[in-house]
Amino acid sequence: xxxxxxxxxxxxxxxxVGPLVRLAKADMAAVDALIIERMQSQVPVxxxxxxxxxxxxGKRLRPLLAVAAARASGATDEIxxxxxxxxxxxxxxxxxxxxxxxxxxxxxxxGKTAAHLIWGAPSSVLVGDFLFARAFELMxxxxxxxxxxxxxxxxxxxxxxxxxxxxRAHDLNLDQETYLRIISAKTAELFAAxxxxxxxxxxxxxxxxQALRAYGLNLGLAFQLADDALDYGGSSEVLGKxxxxxxxxxxxxxxxxxxxxxxxxxxxxxxxxxINKGQRSDGDFRRARELVVGxxxxxxxxxxxxxxxxxxxxxxxxxxxxxxxxxxxxxxxFAVSRAA
Amino acid sequence: xxxxxxxxxxxxxxxxVGPLVRLAKADMAAVDALIIERMQSQVPVxxxxxxxxxxxxGKRLRPLLAVAAARASGATDEIxxxxxxxxxxxxxxxxxxxxxxxxxxxxxxxGKTAAHLIWGAPSSVLVGDFLFARAFELMxxxxxxxxxxxxxxxxxxxxxxxxxxxxRAHDLNLDQETYLRIISAKTAELFAAxxxxxxxxxxxxxxxxQALRAYGLNLGLAFQLADDALDYGGSSEVLGKxxxxxxxxxxxxxxxxxxxxxxxxxxxxxxxxxINKGQRSDGDFRRARELVVGxxxxxxxxxxxxxxxxxxxxxxxxxxxxxxxxxxxxxxxFAVSRAA
Numbered sequence: 124x125x126x127x128x129x130x131x132x133x134x135x136x137x138x139x140v141g142p143l144v145r146l147a148k149a150d151m152a153a154v155d156a157l158i159i160e161r162m163q164s165q166v167p168v169x170x171x172x173x174x175x176x177x178x179x180x181g182k183r184l185r186p187l188l189a190v191a192a193a194r195a196s197g198a199t200d201e202i203x204x205x206x207x208x209x210x211x212x213x214x215x216x217x218x219x220x221x222x223x224x225x226x227x228x229x230x231x232x233x234g235k236t237a238a239h240l241i242w243g244a245p246s247s248v249l250v251g252d253f254l255f256a257r258a259f260e261l262m263x264x265x266x267x268x269x270x271x272x273x274x275x276x277x278x279x280x281x282x283x284x285x286x287x288x289x290x291r292a293h294d295l296n297l298d299q300e301t302y303l304r305i306i307s308a309k310t311a312e313l314f315a316a317x318x319x320x321x322x323x324x325x326x327x328x329x330x331x332x333q334a335l336r337a338y339g340l341n342l343g344l345a346f347q348l349a350d351d352a353l354d355y356g357g358s359s360e361v362l363g364k365x366x367x368x369x370x371x372x373x374x375x376x377x378x379x380x381x382x383x384x385x386x387x388x389x390x391x392x393x394x395x396x397x398i399n400k401g402q403r404s405d406g407d408f409r410r411a412r413e414l415v416v417g418x419x420x421x422x423x424x425x426x427x428x429x430x431x432x433x434x435x436x437x438x439x440x441x442x443x444x445x446x447x448x449x450x451x452x453x454x455x456x457f458a459v460s461r462a463a
Numbered sequence: 464x465x466x467x468x469x470x471x472x473x474x475x476x477x478x479x480v481g482p483l484v485r486l487a488k489a490d491m492a493a494v495d496a497l498i499i500e501r502m503q504s505q506v507p508v509x510x511x512x513x514x515x516x517x518x519x520x521g522k523r524l525r526p527l528l529a530v531a532a533a534r535a536s537g538a539t540d541e542i543x544x545x546x547x548x549x550x551x552x553x554x555x556x557x558x559x560x561x562x563x564x565x566x567x568x569x570x571x572x573x574g575k576t577a578a579h580l581i582w583g584a585p586s587s588v589l590v591g592d593f594l595f596a597r598a599f600e601l602m603x604x605x606x607x608x609x610x611x612x613x614x615x616x617x618x619x620x621x622x623x624x625x626x627x628x629x630x631r632a633h634d635l636n637l638d639q640e641t642y643l644r645i646i647s648a649k650t651a652e653l654f655a656a657x658x659x660x661x662x663x664x665x666x667x668x669x670x671x672x673q674a675l676r677a678y679g680l681n682l683g684l685a686f687q688l689a690d691d692a693l694d695y696g697g698s699s700e701v702l703g704k705x706x707x708x709x710x711x712x713x714x715x716x717x718x719x720x721x722x723x724x725x726x727x728x729x730x731x732x733x734x735x736x737x738i739n740k741g742q743r744s745d746g747d748f749r750r751a752r753e754l755v756v757g758x759x760x761x762x763x764x765x766x767x768x769x770x771x772x773x774x775x776x777x778x779x780x781x782x783x784x785x786x787x788x789x790x791x792x793x794x795x796x797f798a799v800s801r802a803a
Contacts, residue, residue: 166627222592226585245566248588249626252562252595256619259599263612271611272603278596286589287506 138456140182143191146450150190150206151183157210158186161257172242172250176217179233185313186213188342189321191454192335195439195447196327204265204324208274212317214258215278219285219313221251226289227372270320277316284308293373295383295398302377303344306351311343334441338451341435345458348428351376353461355415367408373401377427379411381420390414428459478796480522483531486790490530490546491523497550498526501597512582512590516557519573525653526553528682529661531794532675535779535787536667544605545664548614552657554598555618559625559653561591566629567712610660617656624648633713635723635738642717643684646691651683658682674781678791681775685798688768691716693801695755707748713741717767719751721760730754768799 144151162173186209193205223229224237225244231237239247255278262271288305291297318339322332354369355378369376375398383394397403397411415421435455442448484491502513526549533545563569564577565584571577579587595618602611628645631637658679662672694709695718709716715738723734737743737751755761775795782788 164623164626166623166630168630169623169626219592222588226588244584245629246626248562248566249622249629251592252559253619253622253626255592255595256615256622259615260612260619263608263615266608268603268606268608272600275596275599275603279593279600282589282593282596283504283506283509286504286509286586286593289585289589290506290508 138458138460139453140184140457141453142446143187143450143454146194146446147187147190150194150202150209151187153206154183154186154190154209154213157206157261158213161210161214161261162254164253168242168246169250169253172221172238172246173217173254175235175238175241176220176232177213179235181233183213184346185216185317186210188212188314188317188339189324191447191451192318192321192339193325193327195442195445195451196322196325196331196335197443198325198327202325204267204270205321207261207265208267208270208320208324209317211258211261211274212313212320214254214261215274215281216313218251218255218258219281221247221254223285226285229368229372231368265324267324270323273316273320273323277312280308280312284310284312292375293398293401294375295380295394297375297380299377299380302375302380306344306347307340310347311340314343314346315340330441334438337438338435338455341431341438342455342458345428345431345435345455348377348424348431349459349461352378352421352424352428354378355412356421367412370397370408370411371403373398373403378415378420378424381423382411382415382418385418385420386414425459432456432459478798478800479793480524480797482786483527483790483794486534486786487527487530490534490542490549491527493546494523494526494530494549494553497546497601498553501550501554501601502594504593508582508586509590509593512561512578512586513557513594515575515578515581516560516572517553519575521573523553524686525556525657526550528552528654528657528679529664531787531791532658532661532679533665533667535782535785535791536662536665536671536675537783538665538667542665544607544610545661547601547605548607548610548660548664549657551598551601551614552653552660554594554601555614555621556653558591558595558598559621561587561594563625566625569708569712571708605664607664610663613656613660613663617652620648620652624650624652632715633738633741634715635720635734637715637720639717639720642715642720646684646687647680650687651680654683654686655680670781674778677778678775678795681771681778682795682798685768685771685775685795688717688764688771689799689801692718692761692764692768694718695752696761707752710737710748710751711743713738713743718755718760718764721763722751722755722758725758725760726754765799772796772799 158177162177163170189209189212190202190205193202198205220232221238224232225239225247229237230240262274284305284307288309291301291305315336316339319332319336322335351369354366354376379398393410397407432455436452439448439451498517502517503510529549529552530542530545533542538545560572561578564572565579565587569577570580602614624645624647628649631641655676659672659676662675691709694706694716710719719738733750737747772795776792779788779791
């Protein structure tokens with residue numbers, strides 16, 4: 124971990140996902156039950172493959188956001204609609220993970236062997252399609268067309284972001300604006316849509332819906348940027364994946380872009396070989412890490428992440444004060460404090 | 464072409480897709496415009512890749528079915544909803560084609576080089592996802608939750624069928640019932656859902672909706688079985704793909720299953736090598752074709768296809784007599800007469 128990052132993180136709130144997880148315990152138990160129930164199929168490989176990912180856990184952040192949005196905007200009764208939307212959000216997310224891992228040729232997901240390495244890429248593609256379709260079946264059951272529209276639109280934005288990333292993945296000339304557009308689309312949009320749809324599903328007022336969407340979008344950006352920074356500065360324990368994965372795939376992220384810009388003239392040959400040409404060998408990640416951390420790129424990325432986390436918290440101000448709002452604020456701090 | 468097949472086809476109505484295409488000209492022009500409009504994206508490779516498939520044409524049978532169902536059940540005014548559902552159906556179909564070609568490693572689609580060979584499998588997967596999401600965005604615009612439910616359910620059934628086919632693709636012990644289950648799910652369900660949703664979108668009465676769904680399902684089965692037969696007996700001109708493609712992929716279809724059963728004891732080694740073991744070389748397709756045609760398997764498959772075409776026509780009897788109903792009847796005959 125860079126000294127920069129530690130200093131930055133230490134000067135700010137540590138954050139915690141625990142309070143939100145505890146508050147949402149009953150809702151999330153219901154969501155988990157729905158997820159298990161609706162990924163079943165008479166075709167045996169489908170639940171097997173889906174369960175491989177689902178049981179690996181992950182933080183279920185996106186469905187958590189959906190139910191938290193319903194609660195934070197004032198819902199106190201049953202929120203059957205928002206729970207179904209939350210399960211649908213997790214299905215959409217799982218579908219994109221399955222397809223991403225095929226697209227990127229990733230070996231590891233949530234600490235387990237990627238599904239396509241066990242069941243093959245074709246099964247991963249098709250089971251992803253199945254989960255995506257099931258997500259829409261769940262949404263139809265809520266009979267909430269507005270929520271459906273939010274998640275349908277998010278789904279097309281996500282795939283646009285993925286394609287954009289794919290076509291620009293190894294392009295060191297990527298500008299920061301395009302990079303932010305990519306992570307807005309491929310990551311932050313589903314956070315935003317989850318929060319927005321969760322609130323809509325619980326009949327929240329318009330002001331709260333917009334606030335929760337803004338919260339989700341900024342939270343998503345904060346999470347992704349912190350993740351990008353961790354890939355050059357974190358331990359695999361914190362990451363749930365190995366540090367160096369992005370570099371190993373030659374993936375252009377903000378820390379890399381900043382480092383390449385800041386070492387221009389001195390290190391062009393190194394970046395050109397490892398990223399543009401994709402010729403990486405042992406020891407290259409160590410050097411890349413030194414350059415990324417040493418040039419202050421990790422620090423700047425974390426700074427940017429903190430700004431988004433602050434924007435996320437600020438968006439919550441219109442919501443009723445209380446446990447839920449406070450827990451969402453702590454989640455925003457948590458998104459960026461993992462880096463410390 | 465086998466003598467069997469020619470004899471069977473000649474003894475029945477030739478059928479024609481022309482009358483339906485002419486009747487639906489204005490509706491389909493509007494659907495085509497929608498398709499072009501909604502596959503646009505600011506990410507350049509998306510419309511490029513999508514257009515590669517869409518401009519290759521194909522018969523647009525599924526959207527045609529959706530608008531025809533609206534008309535045949537009595538709609539005379541504007542059918543904006545059904546047109547949007549028709550475009551959505553074509554997007555779902557195009558998405559499954561893109562994913563199928565990746566899954567099967569196919570080289571050719573609609574007479575053109577398969578998209579994944581030009582833009583790569585990752586782009587094909589992701590653009591498929593984009594089109595699928597866009598389909599749901601279009602459906603949301605119709606504000607018709609029932610139609611949405613029909614197409615969401617169809618989408619999950621299709622992917623279940625694809626996975627089932629994938630896991631049983633090279634299994635000569637597949638029973639006919641499972642085979643029919645596979646083609647019902649992967650092909651006929653979208654025909655059924657297209658017709659059903661098209662009718663629902665135009666506010667048709669329940670009796671007509673059910674009749675059109677039954678028509679679509681039987682039509683889809685007839686088409687798929689005729690296609691399976693053509694793969695062993697047709698010319699590439701009629702097929703729009705090369706005869707022998709199924710065999711070339713070691714794909715188990717009804718003609719193959721029947722032929723293997725009918726030549727049991729004599730040709731087990733041949734089928735075991737070419738299908739179970741997947742060891743195929745030049746000349747094997749010629750021999751397979753002789754065995755499939757010679758054993759009467761093509762004839763039986765076409766017979767079965769004809770039975771479904773008759774069932775499709777019979778389902779239409781509850782609809783108002785007229786040009787549209789007649790044109791749908793001719794389409795059912797066309798589905799199976801291509802084989803002649």
